Amino acid sequence: MEKVEPRTLSGFLELLPEEQILFNQLQDIIRETYEKYGFLPLDTPVIEYSSVLLAKAGGETEKQIYRFNKGDNDLSLRFDLTVPLAKYVAKNYNDLIFPFKRYQIGKVYRGERSQKGRFREFYQCDIDIIGDNELSLLNDAQIPCVISEIFTKMNIGKFTIRINNRKLLNGLFQSLQVENNTKEILREIDKIDKIGEEKVKENLLDLNLSQEQVKGVLNFIKISGSTNEKIEQLEMLNIKNETFLLGLEEIKTVISYMRDLGMKEENFTIDLTIARGLDYYTGTVYETILNDYPSIGSICSGGRFDSLAEFYTDKKLPGVGMSIGLTRLFYQLREAGIIKVEKKTLLDVLLISMTNNSNYVLNVAKQARDQDIKVDVCDLEKTTKQKFKYANRIQVPYVGIIGEEEEQENKISLKNMQTGEQELLTIEEFIRKIKD
RNA sequence: GCGGUAUUGGUGAAGUGGUUAACACGCUGGUUUGUGGCACCAGUAUGCAAGAGUUCGAUCCUCUUAUACCGCCCCA
Numbered sequence: 459m460e461k462v463e464p465r466t467l468s469g470f471l472e473l474l475p476e477e478q479i480l481f482n483q484l485q486d487i488i489r490e491t492y493e494k495y496g497f498l499p500l501d502t503p504v505i506e507y508s509s510v511l512l513a514k515a516g517g518e519t520e521k522q523i524y525r526f527n528k529g530d531n532d533l534s535l536r537f538d539l540t541v542p543l544a545k546y547v548a549k550n551y552n553d554l555i556f557p558f559k560r561y562q563i564g565k566v567y568r569g570e571r572s573q574k575g576r577f578r579e580f581y582q583c584d585i586d587i588i589g590d591n592e593l594s595l596l597n598d599a600q601i602p603c604v605i606s607e608i609f610t611k612m613n614i615g616k617f618t619i620r621i622n623n624r625k626l627l628n629g630l631f632q633s634l635q636v637e638n639n640t641k642e643i644l645r646e647i648d649k650i651d652k653i654g655e656e657k658v659k660e661n662l663l664d665l666n667l668s669q670e671q672v673k674g675v676l677n678f679i680k681i682s683g684s685t686n687e688k689i690e691q692l693e694m695l696n697i698k699n700e701t702f703l704l705g706l707e708e709i710k711t712v713i714s715y716m717r718d719l720g721m722k723e724e725n726f727t728i729d730l731t732i733a734r735g736l737d738y739y740t741g742t743v744y745e746t747i748l749n750d751y752p753s754i755g756s757i758c759s760g761g762r763f764d765s766l767a768e769f770y771t772d773k774k775l776p777g778v779g780m781s782i783g784l785t786r787l788f789y790q791l792r793e794a795g796i797i798k799v800e801k802k803t804l805l806d807v808l809l810i811s812m813t814n815n816s817n818y819v820l821n822v823a824k825q826a827r828d829q830d831i832k833v834d835v836c837d838l839e840k841t842t843k844q845k846f847k848y849a850n851r852i853q854v855p856y857v858g859i860i861g862e863e864e865e866q867e868n869k870i871s872l873k874n875m876q877t878g879e880q881e882l883l884t885i886e887e888f889i890r891k892i893k894d
Numbered sequence: 895g896c897g898g899u900a901u902u903g904g905u906g907a908a909g910u911g912g913u914u915a916a917c918a919c920g921c922u923g924g925u926u927u928g929u930g931g932c933a934c935c936a937g938u939a940u941g942c943a944a945g946a947g948u949u950c951g952a953u954c955c956u957c958u959u960a961u962a963c964c965g966c967c968c969c970a
Contacts, residue, residue: 573965859929873930875931
């Protein structure tokens with residue numbers, strides 16, 4: 459029979475079991491930490507009506523979205539978790555308690571040209587806090603604390619959450635009177651780390667900015683020093699623009715709250731060049747990098763928006779959130795050797811029977827499982843050598859050997875596969891030993 | 895959407911216009927049917943991405959297609 463070649467679409471990540479175990483460990487840290495801070499779980503469909511997903515979308519989104527027809531329905535795969543959240547909040551407004559804090563871990567889809575570390579299907583792990591009409595800046599401060607705790611727990615080295623406020627940039631643009639092509643300017647600012655100051659200057663001039671305007675922009679994004687020094691310099695710019703001053707107040711407040719929340723100084727910084735979100739965010743914006751691996755890029759980003767669901771409802775629903783791109787993070791961490799596969803099995807113990815008598819060994823398995831021990835029984839008809847070979851391959855920490863002798867005495871020989879030590883234990887002793 | 899480079903077993907790969915496509919890892923079996931890892935032995939690509947062409951002869955040269963990777967674009 460003609461066989462079909464088993465292959466996976468480009469840009470879709472598929473892992474081996476031992477890799478998936480590692481991936482899930484990271485995901486568990488994220489989920490547990492989100493829950494610890496009071497975020498509620500949410501799951502929404504992968505497929506939505508195109509009209510819902512594309513309510514606000516512009517050109518690029520439409521190009522990247524997976525869109526198809528089924529019958530008369532025009533459907534799309536979700537490309538992020540924020541738009542479905544907006545729909546959800548608008549739809550369930552009357553049943554939700556505000557501020558609504560939700561987390562969502564799920565796959566999203568983007569029909570981009572896939573490259574190494576860039577996926578078409580990937581996990582996003584979002585937290586967002588949605589207010590009804592208003593939302594305290596305390597939330598802007600709590601979000602990076604959650605993220606900081608997660609990356610600390612993951613033990614992936616030093617990281618920095620870069621913080622900025624879009625009002626600073628918008629206010630600056632207003633004061634410089636360069637408001638018509640802010641989007642392009644933001645894009646250039648975002649590139650400064652990559653292409654350097656000179657090139658940015660050139661590009662800005664190409665955007666028809668005057669020498670003076672370029673100078674104004676560069677003076678702003680070149681501000682450096684400690685967090686407090688940066689704030690000082692921002693104040694010294696003496697920009698008398700309402701938006702700018704509001705942004706400055708906001709970022710000062712947020713940072714003050716963050717310090718009160720115990721956020722370590724080394725884990726955050728003001729970075730006036732981050733301009734992510736382009737036209738999406740309206741206040742605080744965040745981006746996170748690993749200090750030792752800047753080339754990995756941002757592993758987590760987000761920000762504040764004034765009105766989450768304006769395309770679905772007249773209600774004003776300000777929100778703030780952040781998203782970890784887990785698939786990319788996992789892939790990059792593994793590529794860089796920061797995380798390594800350790801376990802090939804989740805089992806605590808594998809039972810190996812030396813006899814053909816199934817009754818006793820299966821009963822031991824049942825008793826162990828009742829005590830929440832992860833246990834499996836090796837296929838009975840295999841040879842002893844094959845059974846041990848299997849145990850060795852899956853790297854199970856313990857093997858429970860059960861033969862005639864053990865069966866008669868109601869015991870089990872527990873072998874530590876690392877040290878090779880073996881001892882004859884009662885079932886109770888065996889269970890106690892595995893549990894600690 | 896636009897460029898560049900590549901494609902040899904399950905994996906990492908060497909190699910040449912002309913007999914059996916190196917080596918290593920992995921896997922399977924055996925030496926060893928109440929004890930794995932180590933060692934030794936044996937097995938493991940009718941084929942060099944697919945198709946067409948040039949040639950007495952192509953994995954090697956040419957073209958087309960597919961796929962992958964690297965840039966650009968973009969990244970809510």
